[in-house]
Amino acid sequence: MSKNYKDNLPITAKKFMEELRRYRNGSVSRRHFMGVTGLAAAMAVLGAAVPGLAPRKAYAYGELGDRLVFSTWPNYHNPVNLEEFTETTGVNIQVNAFGSNEEMLAKLQAGGAGWDVFVPTNYTITTYVELGLIQELDLSLLPNYDANAQNPVFAGPATVNGKVYAVPKNWGTTGFVVNTKNITSGPKSWKDFFDVTMGAGSGHTIVHDYQLTTIGAAMCALGFSFNSIVPDELDKAEKLLIESKPHLFAITSDYQPGMRSGDAWMSICWTGDGKQLNTDFPEMEYVVATDGGELWSDFYAIPSDAPHLEAAYAFINYMQDPYIQARDFAVHGYPTSDSRVDAMLPASTLNDPILYPAKELMDGLEFGAAKTLTDPGRAEVIARFKSA
């Protein structure tokens, strides 16, 4: 084809004007006119191209797509960070909140979840790798992640067989939060927790809809290990839980609304929620139990079948920036294992007993175990407890 537009026209200019006059006189139909002048074809081509012709913003990060599906936990993010990410990159984040790792595992196992980034806890990563549900991360695409600045205790679980599958988000503890205005006896252990539940706090306690923490709390109250899967101990824990069930206010992992409305006076709780509640209501105390509990760290990971991979890497990279992490911390109150973030925070934070409990209490805490995640006995106990 030659390049001059006059060479390849479907109709000459003179004939076009003749046809136009005929059309205006009404001698030919509109359809004939559109066909013979090539306007109909032009209209069809442009019509098909319209979505691409619409004006679009150009983003500094390039084309990342327009969506990111992000599965995380409740009250775990600063909305300002998420909005800023959307503004800078044009990627809309669709956030799903879950109350337990088992649910996340179930959704990924069933397939077709369509998630791009999700937040697993330390004890689940080996299981995900075994089932082939998460992919190894290309750290060259995450320049904001500095492995040397991480605390290996919390960042370690992300590396399986020498490959890095996740980058750390936050770490924390599992204890319980008490509204000291309503419960004055000062419970200090899981045994106290269940005693108060069946006593002074009857009808005002929340336990998690999450087998690790709820069964773990019962196990610790009975003197067993938080991660125990021994059948005999499971039976005893189930008995204790079912005994306490009539005295519970709710079984849910989203316990903040219940605590904030004053319906609930005590709840199994994670560090950051404890910090948020304590900040808003100083009478709410976060207690790390003396007879045990959980030490955990959460990570960002990418499922094997993530549909928007570039957006996922951009998002994780963005969230690993120390300033963004510090801004996240200001809202959700969970500590990070990144020393660069600690350097940005005021010294009073590093001495906060909620975020960094006393050493004697920390020593009694256990990391969740992979076998606890997959043990069918624990799954049955929590299911029977819920349906009791």
Next chain:
Amino acid sequence: MAATITGGRKGSWLTVAFLAPTTAWFLILLVMPLVVVVIFSFGARAPMGGYAAAFTFEQYANLPSRFTAFKNTMTFAPLGTLLCLLIAYPLAYYLAVKVSPRWKLLLLILVIVPFWTSLLIRTYAWIFILGGRGIPALLEFIGIEGVRLINTPGAVMLGIVYGYLPLMVFPIFVSLEKLDKGLLEVSSDLGGTPFRTFLQVTLPLSMPGMATGCMLVFILLMGEFLIPAFLGGGKVFFIGNALVDLFLQSRNWPFGSAVAVTLVIIMLITVSLYMRLTMGRSTGRDESLM
């Protein structure tokens, strides 16, 4: 299908062609998944969760562990349907028979529009109303302390009736609207009191609508899990909740399938019994469901 084609009528291949898409849809999207569920129900739980091929009855043997869930559902569903019926019938009667045509459309719209709002949001509204800062706070104002409304079976019943009321109102409304007002006149001419007219004329004629409404609400209630989860706080456990738990947190798909199959069987039995009772009594011949 082969049996129906050989009717010998002209153009029967056309019938097949027209029926084919719907049949394919029906087979692939309804029958096949049901067959998969039944097959799963005879399997075993894979070590990491999910389904492992096997043939065992242990899932069905394990059903009694969810007895409370079945009991809850089998009490709340009929009770909820009955309450819904008792509240919806006067409303439908008023809308169909008593209200003047000027206001009828507006009032109908007032009933429909909340139904278009997602059930989730409407249930959330009740969480706030029944929670510590809602009605109990008002009651405290006038001196009645310590009232617990949320996370009780009563709250769940309230949520159920509120959520499904429009679904019960409309079939009854349609059925009553077809009522020939002349029949009511005839009845009073023949000496019937309004009460007897209602009992012996209106009620039997609206039976199809009542049956449809009750059937709809009952079937949906058997699968309900949202309202017990929110308004019951996880303490009132329905079969729907048990299923959600088995397929998500417990990842015990075979047992979940067994529970699902049992639920379907119970529903089939109950609904067919109900239909036979109500429809068989009102008319002797076939009648449309409205």
